[in-house]
Amino acid sequence: MEHMSVTEQQADSVRTVVDDIEIITRHAFAIFDRLRNLLSNSYIKESLGLSLTSQGNGPFAELSTPFGPIRMDLVPFVDGQGVQGRYVIEKQARSPLGEVIWRKVWSLRLDKEGRVFQGGEVSKSIPSRQRAFGEDNDIASLALSILYVAGTDLS
Numbered sequence: 001m002e003h004m005s006v007t008e009q010q011a012d013s014v015r016t017v018v019d020d021i022e023i024i025t026r027h028a029f030a031i032f033d034r035l036r037n038l039l040s041n042s043y044i045k046e047s048l049g050l051s052l053t054s055q056g057n058g059p060f061a062e063l064s065t066p067f068g069p070i071r072m073d074l075v076p077f078v079d080g081q082g083v084q085g086r087y088v089i090e091k092q093a094r095s096p097l098g099e100v101i102w103r104k105v106w107s108l109r110l111d112k113e114g115r116v117f118q119g120g121e122v123s124k125s126i127p128s129r130q131r132a133f134g135e136d137n138d139i140a141s142l143a144l145s146i147l148y149v150a151g152t153d154l155s
Contacts, residue, residue: 032058
């Protein structure tokens with residue numbers, strides 16, 4: 001594998017990496033909190049079969065779904081747009097030998113501005129923090145998307 005040289009602009013994009021990752025982590029905690037609040041609703045648990053099973057405060061999350069367990073965790077990375085975070089969503093599966101394995105089924109991308117992009121989306125985003133009181137339609141839509149990808153066939 002041939003390695004390309006790193007440009008000055010690329011090197012500059014990681015000058016504040018520690019602060020950038022801290023900011024992105026705060027955004028991931030905000031998404032986790034919104035998801036936890038939604039999934040604490042008994043109607044959501046009963047109608048969707050979706051519940052938070054992890055005991056921590058985020059951003060790592062384990063969820064129970066009718067399709068089996070999934071987990072989410074934040075992975076910082078850098079690309080042409082600078083330092084960002086990817087909330088990787090993995091589904092529990094079995095290897096051909098019967099061992100428990102985790103397979104990536106989807107991801108959310110978080111930027112330093114607090115925008116959350118679903119999958120490979122680059123234009124439509126939701127804010128990491130809820131902007132108004134009342135129904136949190138953005139996070140409900142996100143929860144339904146997570147439930148959908150949890151049910152996708154891994155074969």
